[in-house]
Amino acid sequence: MYEIIVNKQENVKTIILLENGTVVEKYEESEENAKTEGNIYLGKVQNVLPGMQSAFIDIGEKRNTFIHLKDILPKIDVKSVEMQSSIQEQNNNLKNIKQIISIGMPILVQVKKDSTNKKGARVSTHISLPGKYIVFMPNAEFITVSQKIEDEAEKVRLISIVKKLLPKGSGAIIRTSSENKDEVTLKSDIDKLLKEWKKIETAKDTAKEFPTLLHKNDGILKKLFIDMIEKKIDKVIVNDSESYEEIVETLKEINNLSIKVELHNNQDLIEEYCLTSQMEKIQNRKVWLRCGGFITIDKTEALTAIDVNSGKYIGTKDLEQTVYTVNKEATKEIAKQLRLRDIGGIVVIDYIDMKLSENKKRIEELLETELRNDRSKTQVIGFTKLNLLEMTRKHIGLNE
Numbered sequence: 377m378y379e380i381i382v383n384k385q386e387n388v389k390t391i392i393l394l395e396n397g398t399v400v401e402k403y404e405e406s407e408e409n410a411k412t413e414g415n416i417y418l419g420k421v422q423n424v425l426p427g428m429q430s431a432f433i434d435i436g437e438k439r440n441t442f443i444h445l446k447d448i449l450p451k452i453d454v455k456s457v458e459m460q461s462s463i464q465e466q467n468n469n470l471k472n473i474k475q476i477i478s479i480g481m482p483i484l485v486q487v488k489k490d491s492t493n494k495k496g497a498r499v500s501t502h503i504s505l506p507g508k509y510i511v512f513m514p515n516a517e518f519i520t521v522s523q524k525i526e527d528e529a530e531k532v533r534l535i536s537i538v539k540k541l542l543p544k545g546s547g548a549i550i551r552t553s554s555e556n557k558d559e560v561t562l563k564s565d566i567d568k569l570l571k572e573w574k575k576i577e578t579a580k581d582t583a584k585e586f587p588t589l590l591h592k593n594d595g596i597l598k599k600l601f602i603d604m605i606e607k608k609i610d611k612v613i614v615n616d617s618e619s620y621e622e623i624v625e626t627l628k629e630i631n632n633l634s635i636k637v638e639l640h641n642n643q644d645l646i647e648e649y650c651l652t653s654q655m656e657k658i659q660n661r662k663v664w665l666r667c668g669g670f671i672t673i674d675k676t677e678a679l680t681a682i683d684v685n686s687g688k689y690i691g692t693k694d695l696e697q698t699v700y701t702v703n704k705e706a707t708k709e710i711a712k713q714l715r716l717r718d719i720g721g722i723v724v725i726d727y728i729d730m731k732l733s734e735n736k737k738r739i740e741e742l743l744e745t746e747l748r749n750d751r752s753k754t755q756v757i758g759f760t761k762l763n764l765l766e767m768t769r770k771h772i773g774l775n776e
Contacts, residue, residue, distance in 0.1 A: 378607055380600065382614040382623070383645040389619065391597055392651065393604075399654045401715060401751075403596045403772070412437060412487045412497055414593030416576055418586040419485045419499070426472045432496075433485055436587040439496040443485065445473050447500035451516040451547075482586045494677065503576075505569050508602050508630065509554035509562055510538065512569040516547035524552040524748065534562075541566045553606050596772070598626050601635075603751050611636040615645050658716055665689075665709055669702040673713060679722035682710055686728060699728045700735045707739055711746035720752075720771025724764050740765070 381392040387408060393401035405411065417435040424431045429445040477483060485499035505512045519538055521531045534550045537559050542548060554562060572591075579590045601609070612635060614620045620639045627635055646652055657663070664670045668688035674681045684706040691698025710725060730736055736759050743765070747754045750769070757766040 378604065378609045380597075380609060380612045381645050381649060381651070382597065382612065382619050384614075384616045384619055385644065390646070391600065392646075392655075393600065394649075399651060399658070399716065400712070401600075401718070401772075402655070402658060403718065405596060411490055411593065411596075413490045414487060415589060416484070416486045416503060416591035417499075418580050418583050418588050418590055419483050420587045421477050421479050421481050421483055424474055424477060424479060426474055429473050431473060431477060433483060433499055434587050435485065435487070435497075435499065436589065437491075437497070439491055441485070441487065441491075441497040441499040442495070443483075443499050443501075445476075447488075447498075447502060448473070448476055451502040451513070452518070484580060484590075492677075503573075504549070505572055506551075506599070506602070507565040507569045508605055509551055509557055509565045510569065511549035511551060512542075512566065512573065513547040513549070514573050515545075517545055518547045519550065520548075521550045522552040522554075523753070525550070525555050527555075530555060537562055538566070543570070553603075597623065598630070599772070601626060601630060601632060605630075605632070609635050611638060613638045613640060613645055613649075615640050615643050617641065663709060663713060665702070665705045667702060667705050669706060671706050671709060671713075673717070673719075675719070679724055680719050682713075682723065682725045684725065684727045696731055696735070699730055700732075700738075703727045703730065703735075703739055704742060707742050708746055711743060711750065714747075714754075714769055715750045715752070718752075718771050720769055723767045723769060725767070726764055729763050743767070 377396055379394040381390075381394065383390045383392070387406050389405045391403045391405070392399055412435075415435075419433040419435045419441070422432045422434045422440050431443050432440040433443055434440050483501065484503070485501055486503050487497050488500050489498040491497040502516065503514055505514075519535050519542070521534060525531055525534070531550075534554055538548050538550055541559075541563050548566075576591050583590070612623055614623060614637065617639065620637060623637055627633055627637070640648065646655055661674065662670055662672050665687070668686075670685050670687045672683045672685070674683075684703060686698070686702050689698065689702055691701065706727070713719070714723065727739065730739070740756055740758060744756050747756070747769075752772055753770040755768045757768070759765050
């Protein structure tokens with residue numbers, strides 16, 4: 377059973393996804409620190425850095441944003457080895473980013489990564505508009521399918537349908553929720569996205585000045601409703617009338633009126649539903665495991681490091697089995713914490729050293745299995761020569 381809690385205290389709105397009473401996802405939105413990720417702007421090139429093959433773009437926010445050459449060049453399906461070679465050739469043949477953009481010129485960009493305390497936001501000319509079943513990419517000429525759809529025949533069927541429905545010169549990512557959907561359903565989703573894109577193009581062509589905002593992201597709550605469309609959300613509990621009205625309108629817009637929305641005016645829903653303890657644990661660096669071991673989570677600017685420790689667990693058999701038991705339980709907890717804390721980027725896991733290669737393989741497979749519950753895109757790279765497991769996770773952004 378899934379429930380969503382929307383708890384507003386002063387100017388901060390906390391959105392919590394519950395699965396059978398347990399917090400599995402948690403996000404915060406505030407009026408003072410509104411997310412720009414997913415927003416589309418007609419920006420202005422502020423500065424070009426040929427030595428870094430990059431530029432700074434003014435989008436009208438407090439800080440200039442950053443764009444790299446690869447986010448300006450046409451987007452290609454990098455999963456193909458041949459395409460990867462093609463990208464390299466393009467980059468080699470291109471002498472300088474100044475051949476493409478110049479200071480003062482307008483440029484259509486989308487925020488792909490929000491700013492931090494130290495860095496401005498990252499933008500790209502590769503626009504993507506998410507729908508229920510399709511992510512429409514107006515400037516890409518390839519179609520890919522979610523890795524979570526494993527049936528090859530279904531992949532071929534979906535690509536065939538979407539290819540027929542898309543305008544020439546555009547592409548798409550076929551989402552997991554599209555599995556087993558008919559052509560009529562997919563067409564309806566694509567038509568809505570094409571209509572939205574036309575609005576953006578019209579706004580761009582008629583803009584009297586720039587930088588200017590052309591399209592605002594829909595917010596994390598709407599994305600949550602869309603992403604969870606295949607999983608029944610029983611109800612949404614909210615504690616302020618303004619959010620209540622927004623949620624009702626959003627559910628009408630995405631044609632999902634089966635979800636019950638309850639208004640509990642002026643109450644602290646975190647206390648009311650006894651979630652305080654769970655919410656506090658999300659902030660802890662150390663997370664204890666049931667066996668007596670624990671993991672520590674440290675986020676840096678470059679990556680997130682997770683360390684696995686045996687703690688109080690001494691085992692009952694040999695050392696290898698003791699280590700494997702802790703690592704196995706840690707793996708399940710790590711997958712849970714990545715989703716719960718919405719950790720994105722590079723993740724390096726320092727497991728307790730295992731001598732047997734088959735145990736390492738089992739841990740990798742277990743991690744991949746546990747990550748299937750995650751709405752976000754993840755990739756397990758594997759163990760390095762230093763016995764560190766590398767993986768990546770895309771945080772729950774608003775544009776994909």
